[in-house]
Amino acid sequence: MLLALLSGCSLNGIGSAFGGFGWPEGGITPQAHKMYDLWIASVIAALVVGFFVWGLIFWCMVRYRKRGDKLPVQTRFNMPLEILYTVTPVLIVAVLFYYTAIVQTDVDKLSAKPDMTVEVVGFKWNWQFNYRDAPGPEAKTVASTLGSSDVIPLLVLPTGKKIRFEETSKDVIHSFWVPEMLFKRDVFPGNVRNVFEVTLDKEGRYVGRCAELCGTYHAFMQFELVVVSPEKYEKFLAAKVAGATTPDAMGVIGYTGDERFAVKTVPMDTRRQGRSWNHEDDPVAAGK
Numbered sequence: 454m455l456l457a458l459l460s461g462c463s464l465n466g467i468g469s470a471f472g473g474f475g476w477p478e479g480g481i482t483p484q485a486h487k488m489y490d491l492w493i494a495s496v497i498a499a500l501v502v503g504f505f506v507w508g509l510i511f512w513c514m515v516r517y518r519k520r521g522d523k524l525p526v527q528t529r530f531n532m533p534l535e536i537l538y539t540v541t542p543v544l545i546v547a548v549l550f551y552y553t554a555i556v557q558t559d560v561d562k563l564s565a566k567p568d569m570t571v572e573v574v575g576f577k578w579n580w581q582f583n584y585r586d587a588p589g590p591e592a593k594t595v596a597s598t599l600g601s602s603d604v605i606p607l608l609v610l611p612t613g614k615k616i617r618f619e620e621t622s623k624d625v626i627h628s629f630w631v632p633e634m635l636f637k638r639d640v641f642p643g644n645v646r647n648v649f650e651v652t653l654d655k656e657g658r659y660v661g662r663c664a665e666l667c668g669t670y671h672a673f674m675q676f677e678l679v680v681v682s683p684e685k686y687e688k689f690l691a692a693k694v695a696g697a698t699t700p701d702a703m704g705v706i707g708y709t710g711d712e713r714f715a716v717k718t719v720p721m722d723t724r725r726q727g728r729s730w731n732h733e734d735d736p737v738a739a740g741k
């Protein structure tokens with residue numbers, strides 16, 4: 454009901470007035486917009502209840518403060534009141550549950566025939582993105598982008614297409630997270646293949662991260678999502694299939710210079726090559 458009362462437009466207005474109440478604004482998928490609206494509406498509902506309860510507390514403190522030694526009226530076992538404060542929270546939870554279930558079902562929905570499939574492979578501590586010729590573990594990889602210690606992997610995808618993501622890990626549990634999708638999903642090793650589907654509706658470049666503590670260099674496990682027009686995507690994929698490197702394929706679709714690499718995030722400066730933080734002989738640690 455609250456969702457219906459607060460139409461999408463005013464929800465966005467209230468949301469941006471309060472910085473999205475901590476959530477990233479400007480989601481890049483239809484699913485993200487729905488989750489964002491649910492979040493804002495839930496926070497507003499919580500605040501309405503909160504202000505009402507705080508008001509009652511302060512009113513009682515002032516109105517019924519101790520005035521003498523006479524015992525006040527005792528209101529235990531007030532049946533109507535007991536019923537009211539049992540039924541009201543149940544109703545609130547039911548309404549929140551109802552809208553959450555609707556949005557969640559929509560976010561988890563898989564179509565019978567997605568427009569394209571990309572396999573997300575997580576490993577300590579990087580990503581590989583495999584462009585597949587069909588959904589399912591038996592499908593073939595037609596092209597890949599791969600991250601290394603020096604290069605942040607790019608995941609180039611088109612707007613307006615139903616994209617199926619299939620996740621798998623080579624070692625431990627990772628988690629695929631693009632903050633602007635308002636979505637993350639764990640990447641499991643073994644035969645569990647987590648699958649989800651989105652349509653991207655906004656071109657741009659967005660940082661992606663591993664959101665599951667997976668080991669020493671978890672914080673370095675990032676990637677960049679590059680959302681382009683379907684025409685550019687086709688050109689990019691054709692170049693990759695023909696054997697071009699990822700930066701060269703980025704060049705084919707009009708990116709030049711450093712834009713052919715990740716721009717939203719950089720490889721972090723590590724000392725993973727044979728240096729330790731607390732070794733006395735380490736020239737860096739010793740400040741030399």
Ligand SMILES: [Cu+2]
Pocket residue numbers: 575578626627628663664665666667671674
């Ligand atoms: Cu990870």
